[in-house]
Amino acid sequence: MDAMPTSLLPPASAPVRSARGPLASPETLHPSLWLAHQFGRSADNALPSGFGLLDAQLPGGGWPRRVLSELLLPHPGIGEIRLLAASLAAVQRSGRLVMMFDPPAAVSAPALQELGLDVAQLLVVQTHLQVRPGADRLWALEQALKSGHVGAVVAWLPQRLRSERLRRLQLAAHAHDGPAFVLREMAAQGHASAAPLRLALHPAGADQLALRLLKRRGPPLLTPLHLALPPVLSAVALRRAQAWSEGLAEAPQPLRAATFINLA
Amino acid sequence: MLWVGLHLPWLSLESFAATLPPAQAGQPLALIDAHHIVSANACAQALGVMPGLKRATALSLAPHLVLGQADELRDAQALTSVAHAALAFTPAVSLAPPDGVLLEVQASLRYFGGLQPLVQQLRATLAPLSHQVHCVSAPTAQGAALLSRLHDGLHCADRPALQKALDAAPVWLLAAGGEHREALQGMGLRTLGELRRLPRAGLARRFGVALLQELDCALGDRPDPREPVSLPPAFHSQLELFARADTTEQLLYGAQVLLARLVAWLSAQHAFVRRFTLQMKHEPRWRHSTESPAVTVLEVALAEPSRDAAHMLALLRERLGALQLPAPTLELGLQSDDISHRPPPNTELFPTPQSEHAGLTRLIERLQARLGREQVQRLEAVADHRPERATAVHPAEPLWLRAREAAAHRHEDVCSAAPKRALTRPLWLLPQALPLQERHSRPVLDGQVLHVLAGPERIESGWWDNSLAERDYFIAQTIEGALVWLYRARLPLSAERDGWYLHGRFA
Numbered sequence: 001m002d003a004m005p006t007s008l009l010p011p012a013s014a015p016v017r018s019a020r021g022p023l024a025s026p027e028t029l030h031p032s033l034w035l036a037h038q039f040g041r042s043a044d045n046a047l048p049s050g051f052g053l054l055d056a057q058l059p060g061g062g063w064p065r066r067v068l069s070e071l072l073l074p075h076p077g078i079g080e081i082r083l084l085a086a087s088l089a090a091v092q093r094s095g096r097l098v099m100m101f102d103p104p105a106a107v108s109a110p111a112l113q114e115l116g117l118d119v120a121q122l123l124v125v126q127t128h129l130q131v132r133p134g135a136d137r138l139w140a141l142e143q144a145l146k147s148g149h150v151g152a153v154v155a156w157l158p159q160r161l162r163s164e165r166l167r168r169l170q171l172a173a174h175a176h177d178g179p180a181f182v183l184r185e186m187a188a189q190g191h192a193s194a195a196p197l198r199l200a201l202h203p204a205g206a207d208q209l210a211l212r213l214l215k216r217r218g219p220p221l222l223t224p225l226h227l228a229l230p231p232v233l234s235a236v237a238l239r240r241a242q243a244w245s246e247g248l249a250e251a252p253q254p255l256r257a258a259t260f261i262n263l264a
Numbered sequence: 265m266l267w268v269g270l271h272l273p274w275l276s277l278e279s280f281a282a283t284l285p286p287a288q289a290g291q292p293l294a295l296i297d298a299h300h301i302v303s304a305n306a307c308a309q310a311l312g313v314m315p316g317l318k319r320a321t322a323l324s325l326a327p328h329l330v331l332g333q334a335d336e337l338r339d340a341q342a343l344t345s346v347a348h349a350a351l352a353f354t355p356a357v358s359l360a361p362p363d364g365v366l367l368e369v370q371a372s373l374r375y376f377g378g379l380q381p382l383v384q385q386l387r388a389t390l391a392p393l394s395h396q397v398h399c400v401s402a403p404t405a406q407g408a409a410l411l412s413r414l415h416d417g418l419h420c421a422d423r424p425a426l427q428k429a430l431d432a433a434p435v436w437l438l439a440a441g442g443e444h445r446e447a448l449q450g451m452g453l454r455t456l457g458e459l460r461r462l463p464r465a466g467l468a469r470r471f472g473v474a475l476l477q478e479l480d481c482a483l484g485d486r487p488d489p490r491e492p493v494s495l496p497p498a499f500h501s502q503l504e505l506f507a508r509a510d511t512t513e514q515l516l517y518g519a520q521v522l523l524a525r526l527v528a529w530l531s532a533q534h535a536f537v538r539r540f541t542l543q544m545k546h547e548p549r550w551r552h553s554t555e556s557p558a559v560t561v562l563e564v565a566l567a568e569p570s571r572d573a574a575h576m577l578a579l580l581r582e583r584l585g586a587l588q589l590p591a592p593t594l595e596l597g598l599q600s601d602d603i604s605h606r607p608p609p610n611t612e613l614f615p616t617p618q619s620e621h622a623g624l625t626r627l628i629e630r631l632q633a634r635l636g637r638e639q640v641q642r643l644e645a646v647a648d649h650r651p652e653r654a655t656a657v658h659p660a661e662p663l664w665l666r667a668r669e670a671a672a673h674r675h676e677d678v679c680s681a682a683p684k685r686a687l688t689r690p691l692w693l694l695p696q697a698l699p700l701q702e703r704h705s706r707p708v709l710d711g712q713v714l715h716v717l718a719g720p721e722r723i724e725s726g727w728w729d730n731s732l733a734e735r736d737y738f739i740a741q742t743i744e745g746a747l748v749w750l751y752r753a754r755l756p757l758s759a760e761r762d763g764w765y766l767h768g769r770f771a
Contacts, residue, residue: 074744075746076692076769076771077690077691077692077746077747077748077768077769077770077771078745078746078771079746079747079770079771080771081691081771082687082770082771096620097624103692104692105692105693105694105695105768105769106652106655106692106693106694106695107643107655107691107692107693108651108654108655108689108690108691108692108693108768109643109644109645109646109654109655109656110645110651110654110655110689111687111689111690111691112643112645112691113645114687114688114689115687115691119642119643119644119645120642122642122643123628123640123641123642123660124640124641124642124643124657125631125635125639125640125641126635126639126640126641127635127639129636129639139634140631140634140635143627143630143631144627144631147623147624147626147627148623149620149623149624149627150624150627202744203742203744203745203746204745205745206717206741206745206747207747208745230687231686231687232686232687232688232739232747232770233686233717233718233739233747234686234718236718237717237718237739238717240717240718241715241717241741244715244717244741245745
């Protein structure tokens with residue numbers, strides 16, 4: 001996990017402590033100290049994600065502020081915004097702006113409204129078009145993080161990003177009072193990352209999302225979390241999806257013509 | 265009356281140094297006029313270059329000496345900027361050419377909390393113009409002007425104190441005294457005090473009345489009306505660069521000087537600039553070319569009126585970085601006449617919505633300067649059933665930011681009132697619907713059969729604007745569990761090919 005706690009121990013005081021015997025609860029000394037089985041703490045209170053199951057596993061009980069939270073996706077469109085929507089809507093309700101950098105496709109305003117987000121409190125920044133020469137793709141993101149005036153940032157990072165670029169962003173995020181989500185491709189899983197929170201997202205059936213916590217300030221979590229996302233499917237369609245996934249091992253049934261004319 | 269006299273001992277040299285590229289600023293500099301050195305900086309004086317030397321002598325003493333032509337117009341522009349900056353403190357500012365500015369501050373003392381804080385603020389305001397300033401206060405204008413040439417930080421509270429300070433001053437301080445310097449020296453007159461004790465009639469006969477009049481003005485025995493500086497309605501300042509500027513950095517270094525002058529002009533009238541133009545006069549292609557040299561005009565419009573030189577410089581940097589100039593630049597000019605008068609922003613200890621709003625405006629402005637205006641977008645929901653037209657994308661403007669704050673409150677009510685119901689629209693829309701293969705009359709995406717779960721939802725709209733959409737939308741699931749939005753074009757009316765299309769993904 002993080003090597004930070006040991007390096008933060010004052011070297012001069014360490015022998016004194018050992019002479020007196022081991023300290024009963026060393027985590028009370030400093031907010032950035034914690035034991036291996038505990039969750040890390042931070043001075044800023046976290047932003048609840050809206051999923052109780054996930055909040056219970058995140059240090060501080062929600063998405064951390066002033067640091068990057070890295071989400072790894074196999075491809076866009078697996079429920080990543082439904083996962084973040086509740087916390088982004090909370091940021092907007094507090095009167096602050098949400099910025100999206102390089103979303104993977106055109107953003108649909110009606111869909112945002114259905115998710116409870118306010119399009120008036122959202123800015124989309126396209127950096128990949130490079131209308132003018134010399135525009136650096138991460139420059140805009142870094143500026144937004146550094147300014148400290150943006151409520152929340154959701155950024156889709158370019159592929160094969162060098163780890164020092166991510167570290168730069170992580171340093172810039174110190175000034176950013178709010179969650180900063182960076183979304184990357186799943187292949188980045190094997191590479192080192194400066195983000196203190198890393199999650200891998202997988203679709204797990206209709207309106208379900210499986211989450212693996214790759215890294216957090218706390219003990220490792222081996223089992224993936226299954227979250228029920230805000231539903232797209234009606235109850236009937238959901239039953240149909242479940243029946244399909246159960247019957248997937250058997251021969252898939254051809255689509256009936258009745259499905260088309262059923263307007264109900 | 266209380267006058268503050270500002271004297272800029274190195275005005276000509278400093279205004280010349282501003283035209284140099286940054287690398288040359290620390291080198292020995294000297295100004296020449298008619299082949300004689302008129303002024304040399306400390307670095308050059310250490311090498312023995314003194315005012316009065318011939319050009320060839322100076323160059324033999326210091327081969328690396330950077331020689332510039334003395335230019336009264338350049339000095340006058342620099343002095344005018346100092347006067348503009350001083351206008352923020354009192355309306356009664358007058359020039360004392362060639363290198364002095366006088367301020368009548370009696371009426372401003374109470375507002376600034378006394379002379380000491382006023383002088384302190386005055387120095388801080390003048391600092392960006394990068395001039396060395398001597399500052400003296402005295403009850404008379406002429407007295408303050410004379411003493412500022414000798415002292416720095418002297419304060420004469422009343423007439424006796426002024427008289428005492430003047431008595432100790434040398435006679436060459438008076439303009440007429442400098443003229444008759446040798447004669448006065450021959451008479452054994454060194455200080456103004458010695459001069460004052462002589463019979464006036466004899467002095468007037470020998471040296472003319474000008475000498476006595478000057479002395480009387482300084483002591484306050486004679487009225488001394490001064491012409492106050494008036495502010496031009498539009499700002500225009502030019503800077504001829506000493507060396508041609510090839511890079512953005514060199515241009516910015518020159519533009520910094522002009523921006524400092526612009527800020528001085530703005531603060532004199534408590535205004536903020538809305539847009540300004542930077543003109544770059546380029547080198548002609550041939551030395552003896554008769555055609556007028558090319559001029560590049562860069563217009564910078566600010567989203568929020570500002571007088572923060574650092575912010576304007578950052579915007580210029582972004583704009584210049586994206587600009588390709590046809591030739592090296594020889595001369596810079598800055599113009600502005602679009603300003604807005606408004607109360608200055610409050611300074612706050614803790615972040616407030618106002619400061620956040622200002623910060624956001626600046627952030628958006630910087631992003632737009634670098635990326636292009638259309639790259640920072642805001643969205644708007646449009647009442648249209650066709651999904652590709654239900655979202656309008658606009659470039660973000662600062663006005664929108666203000667409207668946003670008002671909308672924030674309304675949004676709160678809407679959100680709390682909205683019932684939880686199933687989502688019907690996907691967040692990610694493909695820019696172009698993707699035709700899908702079919703296998704056993706079922707859609708196939710990436711080689712995997714899609715399972716249609718819900719639908720159809722018929723969208724039939726747009727016959728009036730020539731982009732008729734007649735589609736049946738379905739929600740389908742991929743084999744791994746992600747949800748996608750498909751449609752079938754309805755035949756035979758639709759122009760689209762028959763079959764399945766992928767139009768969006770539920771994120």
